[in-house]
Amino acid sequence: MDYRDKTVLITGASGGIGAAFATGLAARGANVILVARNEAKLKELATDLHDSHGIRAEYLAADLSEPCASDDVVEELDRRGLAVDILVNNAGFGMHADFADSDPARIRDAVALNVGVLTDLCAVYMSRMTQLGAGAIINVASVAAFQPVPHLAVYAATKAYVLSLSEALWWEGKQNGVKVLAVCPGATDTGFFEAAAPTPIPSDRDGRRARSSTRRFGLSMRASPASWTGCTTWSSLQSANSSRGGLHWPSPNWPSGPAHRAEQASVTPARAKNLPGGL
Template sequence: MTTDFTGTTALITGASSGLGAEFAIAFARRGADVVLVARREARLRELAERIEREHGVRATPIALDLAQPDAHTALRAALHDRGIRIQTLVNNAGFGVKGAFVESDAGRIAEMVQLNIASLVAITREFLPDLVADGRGALVNVASVAAYQPCPDMAVYGASKSFVLNYTEALAHETRASSLRVLALSPGATSTEFFDVVGTRDAAVGRFQTPEQVVALTMRRLDRRRPPASVVSGRANALTSTLVRFMPRSLALAVSGRVLAEPAR
């Protein structure tokens, strides 16, 4: 059964392109008003106008740098000023870098930890009580297939996504008595701007999916009366993520290191 989100508002971070933009469209298609959050205001406004024109819902763009430590309070204030309360939160904002950790830029690594972990936790904590009390929406945190094993040459990124996966599954258990749907989404290689930020497609493993495919799977899982705490997008990705759990850690590390060292095909 397809869930109708009419009468609710979904906030999506990293909404200016890729998965974030597709999530905004998916929730708008099901009747939800949407709040679009990212740094690029022009892209947000363009998407908001398109969503309002095509789906007849309210789309509110909020230009904000979520890598700032006080982003969660700034976001709450921006919503309060506009008289908006949210029922769904999609924490999609995040980025990765590829290369040996010892050679990585310390400032860039700190920014990644702040955005991928600290800001995600702070934003979730800011709004989760409201989401649980209302119960009509969902919390979706975007992790990655990188969450399932150590990732040499993407050590911090992989570890940050492992945090997101475990954190979100724990929240799903903690909130199981409520009607809020809580889901960790782990996409594999997806055709988005992620690899432009990484700087190379060599970080990609497996076949690329489209944002539409990844979001469609997520929405189908949210349609279940009792959704799983996590989902991996793509059959091959799901199989690999399951198999790695049964490998010795040393073997999983060796395989991951070899795969990430290979050029993307």
């Protein structure tokens, strides 16, 4: 896919995997629209990407878990005359706690962000892309999408939804020139674990809070955010409408280990066989 002169809308672009998507796409010549809550971080990244790559970088500060947030985003982008060629639905968060101990308002926000806004944006932009017969949607799911996860119950359920929706939209998009891809990262060094922690996480002596928090989750393997947005995603997008389909499995560069091997073994063949088109 040639990304030059394409405009990409990325939610959750102020850090982590979303910022890595923005950086990778801008380096390939795409114009970017960055959305998240932290306006200062968005502005800094937009300026940096514009200066480094000469692309158009817009940003919009928005709390996407608010009711009607997606309507406001679409309205504002339309007002600015920004057409979206590629949508990266990346914003999301998890809560590490027993369901019975979870704050109902946090649960509502997680469902609104991970499921509601992602679906709304898919609906608006897939419809427009279908009319044009071109476009791409990348939905960031998780390896947690492949099985129920106690203590991360709502998060895993929202990601199962993202994966299921993406697989269905991949099939529908295939008929209409729209590519749909689900990215399923494993544990990655971002702000995710800090945001998901039930209590504040103390910094390491060297200040690496995210690393200490992944350890606290019992996860010793961590990928860099860019590993989910690198060559595997770009080549998957290239072939998203081919008979191999639009799922981004864990990267071959992912560190080897028993948990990783179990994930790969449990997800690949069974799901692939059941998809229309012989994925």
